[in-house]
Amino acid sequence: MPIDLQSLWDYRNPALSEERFRAALAAATGDDALILETQIARTYSLRRDYDKTRELLRGIEPRLATAGPEPRVRAALELGRSHASASHPDGTITPGDIESARAAYMQATKLAQEAGLDALAIDALHMLAFVDTAPADQLKWGQAALAISVSSTQPAAKNWEASLRNNIGHALHQLGRYEEALAEFQRAAHLYNQGADEEAKRIARWTIAHTLRSLSRIDEALEQQLSLERDCEAAHAPDIYVFEELEHLYRARGNESLASHYAEKRKALSK
Numbered sequence: 001m002p003i004d005l006q007s008l009w010d011y012r013n014p015a016l017s018e019e020r021f022r023a024a025l026a027a028a029t030g031d032d033a034l035i036l037e038t039q040i041a042r043t044y045s046l047r048r049d050y051d052k053t054r055e056l057l058r059g060i061e062p063r064l065a066t067a068g069p070e071p072r073v074r075a076a077l078e079l080g081r082s083h084a085s086a087s088h089p090d091g092t093i094t095p096g097d098i099e100s101a102r103a104a105y106m107q108a109t110k111l112a113q114e115a116g117l118d119a120l121a122i123d124a125l126h127m128l129a130f131v132d133t134a135p136a137d138q139l140k141w142g143q144a145a146l147a148i149s150v151s152s153t154q155p156a157a158k159n160w161e162a163s164l165r166n167n168i169g170h171a172l173h174q175l176g177r178y179e180e181a182l183a184e185f186q187r188a189a190h191l192y193n194q195g196a197d198e199e200a201k202r203i204a205r206w207t208i209a210h211t212l213r214s215l216s217r218i219d220e221a222l223e224q225q226l227s228l229e230r231d232c233e234a235a236h237a238p239d240i241y242v243f244e245e246l247e248h249l250y251r252a253r254g255n256e257s258l259a260s261h262y263a264e265k266r267k268a269l270s271k
Helices: 014-025 030-046 050-064 069-083 095-115 118-130 135-151 161-174 178-192 198-214 218-234 240-252 256-270
Strands: none
Touching: 014 030, 030 050, 030 069, 050 069, 069 095, 069 118, 095 118, 118 135, 118 161, 135 161, 161 178, 161 198, 178 198, 198 218, 198 240, 218 240, 240 256
16 A cells, blocks of 8 residues: 555654554655655754755765655655755745756656656646746646646646645735636635635635736725625634735725724734
């Protein structure tokens, strides 16, 4: 049976994840052991210790030569993430990092596609948006990843569709293509609503309402953001971005009193 990596991951607690991976590693052999070691390396990227990630990956490199495709794809992915990923603070990714990340992600994509590892190919393609950060390029990579997701019969690849549509929606929004962005956000929300992640559902609703404001559909956007505010309050999870949108929406309606009210709520939550 394949290793259930997702059951071992807690992305908010990479140190705990490392403990779980090391416990699983004690009984693993062959490709399974290599896969676990790539994930241990990833926990260091999430802790911004990129040198440690690369040290661990260099340590398994001799064994990768005779390994199957999955550990080789995962090693390339984690090498890429050590150079360019969401965990890197703004302004810290160098031109050298960009080229190293691009080479690693392209290698991961090629190996995954050749081996029919659709979810890993998608992962590698979507990571290229951290290399090519212009919205048009992010749209290109998102659409390439989505094409694999919608055509694949593999559940892990199908599970990418909602987040990919969300990413595509953001790229379209940045390009000013608001109607197209709204359609993608609505498709993403439909998919998220089939799952159990309530936070993801609320974020999907926010993207729709945000895009409605961009389309000057102020009344619809206001109704949705007020509904989100109530739901966030019920979940004991106030959202600074909801307050920010409400501030903009009430200002657009000329209601400076309520705009100021939400500006204060936003500032209080940011402290």
